[in-house]
Amino acid sequence: MHYNAALVALLIALAAPVLVLLAGAVRVSFASPVAIGMTALAFAVIVQSYWRGDDRFDVVWAASWDIRFSLELDGLARLYAMLATGIGLAVVVYASRYLPLHLHHDHRPEGEILRFYGFLLLFMGAMVGLVMAQDMILLFVFWDLTAIASYFLIGFDRDKDESRAAALMALLVTGISAVCVLIGALILWKEHGTFALDQVLQSDANSAPVAISAVLIAIGALTKSAQVPLHFWLPNAMAAPTPVSAYLHSAAMVAAGVFLIGRTYPLMDRFDWLLDAFVVIGLLSMAVGGILALTRDVLKQILAYSTISQYGYVVFLFGLGGEHGIGAASFYVIAHALSKSALFLTAGAVTEATGQKNLSGVGGLTRRMPLLTIGSGAAAAGLVALPLTIGFFKDEFYFATAWERHPLFGVAAVGGAALTFAYISRYWLGVFGPFRRGTMPAVEPQVLSRLLVWPIAVLGGLVVAGGVVLGPAMRMAEQAASISLLTDVHVSGAYHFDLRAENVMAMSTWVLGTLLLVGRSVWWRAAIGFSRLGQRVGPERLYGISLTQLNRLSDWLHDIEVRDLRSRIASILVPAGVLVGIALYVTPNGSEFAVGKITRDDAPSILMLLLAMFAALAISLPRDHLNLALVLSCVGYSLSVLYAFMGAPNVALVAVLIETVFSLLFIGMLILMPRTILRYETARRPERRRVRRDALLAAAAGVMAFFVVWGSLSKPAADTTAIDQFIELTPVAHGKNVVTVILADFRGLDTAGEITVIAVGLLGILSLLRIGRLR
Amino acid sequence: MTTVLTRLIARALLLPTFLIALAIMLKGYADTGDGFSAGVIASLGVLMQCVAFGPEELDTLPLVKFAPAGTFVGLMLALSIVFIPALFGAELLTHWPAAGDSATHFGTLEFITPVIFDIGVFLVVFGFCIGVIGAIARAQQRVLRDRARYDNAVAERVASREAGR
Numbered sequence: 010m011h012y013n014a015a016l017v018a019l020l021i022a023l024a025a026p027v028l029v030l031l032a033g034a035v036r037v038s039f040a041s042p043v044a045i046g047m048t049a050l051a052f053a054v055i056v057q058s059y060w061r062g063d064d065r066f067d068v069v070w071a072a073s074w075d076i077r078f079s080l081e082l083d084g085l086a087r088l089y090a091m092l093a094t095g096i097g098l099a100v101v102v103y104a105s106r107y108l109p110l111h112l113h114h115d116h117r118p119e120g121e122i123l124r125f126y127g128f129l130l131l132f133m134g135a136m137v138g139l140v141m142a143q144d145m146i147l148l149f150v151f152w153d154l155t156a157i158a159s160y161f162l163i164g165f166d167r168d169k170d171e172s173r174a175a176a177l178m179a180l181l182v183t184g185i186s187a188v189c190v191l192i193g194a195l196i197l198w199k200e201h202g203t204f205a206l207d208q209v210l211q212s213d214a215n216s217a218p219v220a221i222s223a224v225l226i227a228i229g230a231l232t233k234s235a236q237v238p239l240h241f242w243l244p245n246a247m248a249a250p251t252p253v254s255a256y257l258h259s260a261a262m263v264a265a266g267v268f269l270i271g272r273t274y275p276l277m278d279r280f281d282w283l284l285d286a287f288v289v290i291g292l293l294s295m296a297v298g299g300i301l302a303l304t305r306d307v308l309k310q311i312l313a314y315s316t317i318s319q320y321g322y323v324v325f326l327f328g329l330g331g332e333h334g335i336g337a338a339s340f341y342v343i344a345h346a347l348s349k350s351a352l353f354l355t356a357g358a359v360t361e362a363t364g365q366k367n368l369s370g371v372g373g374l375t376r377r378m379p380l381l382t383i384g385s386g387a388a389a390a391g392l393v394a395l396p397l398t399i400g401f402f403k404d405e406f407y408f409a410t411a412w413e414r415h416p417l418f419g420v421a422a423v424g425g426a427a428l429t430f431a432y433i434s435r436y437w438l439g440v441f442g443p444f445r446r447g448t449m450p451a452v453e454p455q456v457l458s459r460l461l462v463w464p465i466a467v468l469g470g471l472v473v474a475g476g477v478v479l480g481p482a483m484r485m486a487e488q489a490a491s492i493s494l495l496t497d498v499h500v501s502g503a504y505h506f507d508l509r510a511e512n513v514m515a516m517s518t519w520v521l522g523t524l525l526l527v528g529r530s531v532w533w534r535a536a537i538g539f540s541r542l543g544q545r546v547g548p549e550r551l552y553g554i555s556l557t558q559l560n561r562l563s564d565w566l567h568d569i570e571v572r573d574l575r576s577r578i579a580s581i582l583v584p585a586g587v588l589v590g591i592a593l594y595v596t597p598n599g600s601e602f603a604v605g606k607i608t609r610d611d612a613p614s615i616l617m618l619l620l621a622m623f624a625a626l627a628i629s630l631p632r633d634h635l636n637l638a639l640v641l642s643c644v645g646y647s648l649s650v651l652y653a654f655m656g657a658p659n660v661a662l663v664a665v666l667i668e669t670v671f672s673l674l675f676i677g678m679l680i681l682m683p684r685t686i687l688r689y690e691t692a693r694r695p696e697r698r699r700v701r702r703d704a705l706l707a708a709a710a711g712v713m714a715f716f717v718v719w720g721s722l723s724k725p726a727a728d729t730t731a732i733d734q735f736i737e738l739t740p741v742a743h744g745k746n747v748v749t750v751i752l753a754d755f756r757g758l759d760t761a762g763e764i765t766v767i768a769v770g771l772l773g774i775l776s777l778l779r780i781g782r783l784r
Numbered sequence: 785m786t787t788v789l790t791r792l793i794a795r796a797l798l799l800p801t802f803l804i805a806l807a808i809m810l811k812g813y814a815d816t817g818d819g820f821s822a823g824v825i826a827s828l829g830v831l832m833q834c835v836a837f838g839p840e841e842l843d844t845l846p847l848v849k850f851a852p853a854g855t856f857v858g859l860m861l862a863l864s865i866v867f868i869p870a871l872f873g874a875e876l877l878t879h880w881p882a883a884g885d886s887a888t889h890f891g892t893l894e895f896i897t898p899v900i901f902d903i904g905v906f907l908v909v910f911g912f913c914i915g916v917i918g919a920i921a922r923a924q925q926r927v928l929r930d931r932a933r934y935d936n937a938v939a940e941r942v943a944s945r946e947a948g949r
Contacts, residue, residue, distance in 0.1 A: 658816040666824035670913060673831065677920045681927055742879070743887055743896050749818040753898040753905075757877045760901075761866045764908040768859045771852065771912045778919040 014054055014064040015082040015141055018090065021051045022134035026127045033123040041105035044126045048101050051137065052094035058082050059091075059485070070147070076204055079143040084488025086140040088339060089268045091485070093136040096260035096350045099464040101129070103354050104252035106460035110361060111250050115166065125165060129256065132158035136261050140268055145194035145204045148272075152190060152229075152265070156183045159262050163249040175245040178552065182242040183262075186232035190269070193225035197276075210275040210495070223276050223283055226269065234266025234320045237293045241549035244301075244313040251357025254309055258316050259349035264342060267323045274327070274335065274493040284328045291325025292421055294318060297543075299428030303435065303525075303532075304540045306367045308356040311436050312349065318429065319345045319392075322407060325422075329414050335493045336500035337406035340486035344391060344403035344475065351388035351468035352436070355381065358461045359440055362454040368439045375441045377454045381462050382441045387469030389437040391476070393430045393522070394515060399475025399482060401515075402502045408514040423514050423521065430522025438526075479503070575703055582710035589713045593720065602716075603723040617651040633691045634679050642672035659748040786836050794836035801829030809906050813894065819902035823909025827851075831917050839921035842914065852915035858907025865901040877901075 025047035033040035058064060063083045070078040082090070108122045132155055139151035157180075164176025194204070196218050201209050235243035235258075243263070247254055257263070270277060270287075277283050298318025305311045323345075326338035358381055365371045375382045391400030404426055411422035475482050483500045490498040505512065525532070544550065570580040607615070624643040631637045649664030679687065695703075735755055736747055744750035752760050805826035808817030830848055833841045843849050869878035879897045881887050888895040 659818070659821075662816060662821050663824075666821055666828070669828060670824055674916070674920070677917075677924065680924045681920065684931075743881075743894055743898070744813040746813055746815060746818075749812040749902070750898070752818055752820075753813075753901045754877075754879055757898070757901060758866065760905065761862055761877070764859055764862055764905055767908050767912050768855050771855050771915050774916050775852070775919055778923050 013066050014058040014061060015080040015086075016064075016066040018051055018054045018058075018082065019080060019134070019138050019141065021047060021054060022094070022130070022137040025051065025134060026130040029126045029130060030123055033120070033126070037120050037122065040123055040126055041101075044101050044130060045098070045105065047130065048094060048098045048133065051133070052091070052098050055082070055087060055090045055094055055137075058087060059481075065143075067143070070144070074146075074204075076146045077144045078147060079205065080138070080141040080147075081143050082141055083492050084485070084490075085268070085271055085339075085492035088343065088485045088489040089140040089264060090137050092260040092264060092343065092346045093133055093140070096346055096468075097129075097133045097256060099350065099468055100252045100256040100354070101126075102460060103255070103357075103464040104129070104250075106458045107252055107357055107361065108250065115168075124161070125250070125253075128158045128161040128165075129253070132162065132257070132261060136265065139265060140272075143206050145197065145206060145209070148206070149187070149191050149194055152269075153184070153187050155262060155265055156180060156187055159183070159246075159257055162253045162257065163246045165250055165253060166248065169248065171245075172248040175242075175248040179242045179246050181556075182239055182552070183233055186229040186239070189225040190229035193222035193229070196222035196225070206272070210273065213279065215279040219276070220280055220283075223273070223280055226273055227277060227283060227287075230266045230269035230273075231290060231324065232266070233269070234263045234324065235294075235317050236266075236290050236320060236324055237297050237317070238548040240294060240298065240317045241547065241552065243317055244310055245549075247307070247309040247313050251309070251353060251360070254313070255350045255353035255357070258313060259353060260346035263316055263320055264346065267320060267327070267338070267342060270324070270327050271335070271339065271489065271493045275495050277327075278330065278494075284330050287324050287328030288418075289328075291321045291323070291328055292425070294321030295325065295421075295425035295428070296321075299425060299432060300536050300539055301543070302432040303428070304536045306369055308359065308366060308368055308371075308436070308440070309353070311368065311432060312353055312356060315392075315429070315432060315436075316349060318425065319349065322425065325425075326407060326410060329410050329418065331410070332490070332494065332498050333406065333410040333413060335490040336486055336498050337403070337410045339489040339493070340406055340482060340500060341403045343482050343485065344399045344472075347468055347472050347475070348388040348391040348400060351385055351465045351472070352392070352433075354461075354465045354468070355385035355388070355440070358457055358465065361461060362457050368436065371440050373441070373443055374454060375443070378441075378457065378462070380466050381457070384462070384466035384469035386437060386441070387472050388465070389433050391469075391472035392433045394426065394518070396504065397476045398472050399479075400472065401476055402479065402482075404515060404518070405502055405511045406500070408511040412510045412514065419510070419514060423518050426514075426518040427521035427525060430518055431525035434522065434526055575699075579703075579706045583706055586710045586713035589717055593713075593716060601723050602719050613654045614651055617647050617654060620647040621651070634687055635676065638672060638675040638679065641675070642668050645671070657748075659746065791836045794832045798829050798833060801832075802826055805829070805906075809902060810899065812902055813896075813898065819905035820909050823906045824913060826906075826910050827913030827917065830914055834917060834921055839918060839925060842918045842921070848914060851911045852918070853911070854907045855911030855915065858904040858911060860904075861907065862901050862904030865897055865904065 025044065028047060029040050029044045032043040063081060065079075065081045067077060067079040070076045104125065108125055109119055112119055112121055135151045135154035135158060139148060139155060142148035142151055160176050160180040163179050164172050166172040197209050198204055200214060200216065200218055200222075201212055203209065232239040243258060246258065249257070277287075295318050298314045298316070298321055302311050302314035302318060305314060319341075323338045323341050326334045326341060328334075358378075359371055359374065360366050362374075362378065363371050387398065391398040394400045394404035407426070408419065408422055412419035479502055483502065487498050487500045490500065566580070570577050621644050624640060624647060627640050628637065628644070631640060645664065645668035649661045649668060652658075652661035652664055735751055738755070739745065739747045739750045742750050742754050744754070805822040808825065809819050809822035812818040812822070830842070830845065830851075833845060865879075866877045870876055879901075881896060
């Protein structure tokens, strides 16, 4: 069958949340089958494209800005899209059983599962779009969409404080760094004159702005992949339900970060110091994530820190670069996603069966859950790189690349891998191993639904299958790496029974990891100390402090603003005045102030202006509100007479009408106010000091406004030609009244926007006053 | 309560106000005025009724009751003038007949799409004013009623306390 796989995959993925919500609206139990079906369909389309080859879809999106809706399902996109939909399928199947239980435990209505599916599938759709996007703006849109969906997913348990805080943290940290990506994209556009990724990546410009944009994009990517020092959002995000963690933090959200590095690698590749920074950040993440994973007791926390550390490997490999480095990085992402998602799902299953969330609360579950043990055992074996798993090769490539570059990197690589070996073994042996701890409660684990076990078993099976049949994963890694490097890449691996460097390194990893596991008493204190130090002076603490201070600043400003009406007006006028003052000061020709000629014909206008001026001054006199409203209208009426004198009858008519309606509305609102307050305000004598302060503020704002108006009127209007054109064209447009023709024709779109605002305003006013009625 | 004279004048002025509004709107292309002014003038006429007869009058006057809903009809009318040309591949808000072509006349009134657009604007403005005036007037009545009720309650309590004493 002939179809465009890129477009079809995206459409299926984006239609999925809509269809699930529609099905769920009919009956909640319809939602799960639809979600599973749509995810499977999207997965199938992407898998099929492995044989069909690449597909492109490209249409103009916003022509005037040169933005295209351009997708390409290439090797890199296929790898990540396959992970996003494939792991997504396992997670959705798992969630179809897990979520109802989760909601039931929390006494929440079962319909909330729709919200879960909606945002999870939206995330999947955004991810599929992101990996295929070939236009920088399109890429940014999908990138931000993942951040928004992740916010709702992490905060799914919205009645829990920690969930909301974690969701906000993830949104702020990844959202602010997303802005970096956008700025980077805009700089690149400025440099290359296009948003098309392929053109930007194929150029070899390495000027300073391009370097800045590369750094900005790298910041966005590293933050999304939870790399040190912006890693702290990830462990907090574990407040989400387990399927969310399993999906976002193995194959989707964090993978998006390294995907972006892979996609923009030709850009990163131009700057050696940036690649060196990747090496440093990757090693740091490996170490920090690994050490902290060893100290954690909560099951999901161990896995969260492990993810930080594992993506540290990938970033490290990107930093080493070259054919081997990029190939290894791509392969690593596949192997890690399979294993890690299975281990996350295992944590959820174990908690569901025993009610325990901590490693110290469980143990010896093998006998009760044989299939879960085997499935998660295979996944854990993959992560610690035992032979006959796909994970063995991820480490082989990783060791080979590191050793090839420098023996010191080889040593660091072994250290990181040993940490992984230690904490994953600690996790798996702690849950399933026979080593029962003293304080463990003797709770009989519940029998788990098949839907909670089989997805893990299948993922575990894939981990083993990938270690036996290497071809597909390697082809995928090859194709992905070829896109990153813009040349053909060859990735190959096989079991070698000799003492080559990789094999020796792998074996030393196992020995070292076992030693770490056994000699816990030696390093335990140091690791805990490191963890405490991180809590006290680490980046998370900095985030907390800046958030608190920002909140305090906002509260302070808000308090000033709402103290009374004067402060509120002052809080608008004064900053506006200051900003205008700065603008006038720095504008090169801002100081041109001309005084025009005054002729005898201007006398009526001056008279009216004087009237308006006196009325404006008189506003400060009356104490009671009715007179105030009347004096205020006096200003408006005198100005409308001025328009009439100046030969603008249309404007004058509108001004009179507006003034009338506003005066009436003012008086109408006065009746709505409590009489006591009006009387109190009328009788009150303000303090002298405040009167003086108010006068000063008013004068400052007024002077600024005066200078702005004077300055702009001193210059010949820029578009007098446009106005002349309007006047000239008016008869052609069937009109004699220029103003009306401008409103309905030349500038009709503006009018359409304005009347839309009026209609929305009416809705607002009616609902406000109607809520008042229900009060 | 208003006097008979006020009510008489208010009612007598209603139709002329509407007529002026209509004239201003339809002749807007040839003379001073447009849909916006017409909408405000018409609503001032209705406001006058509201002042003279009370806000209930808004519900009894023919068609005025539907004015707030008319806001959205007007919006749709104006927006369709904006968007329908796009369906035929033209720029947004392409008016018909095209510039320079001759249009059908009826006196000074020309049958051209900008007039329909202006009628949309009129409906939006008229509906907005009537809607807001009505909402405020009803809220006022409610406030006055609540106040009276509160005063009565206080008076009753004072009276019962004094009786108890």
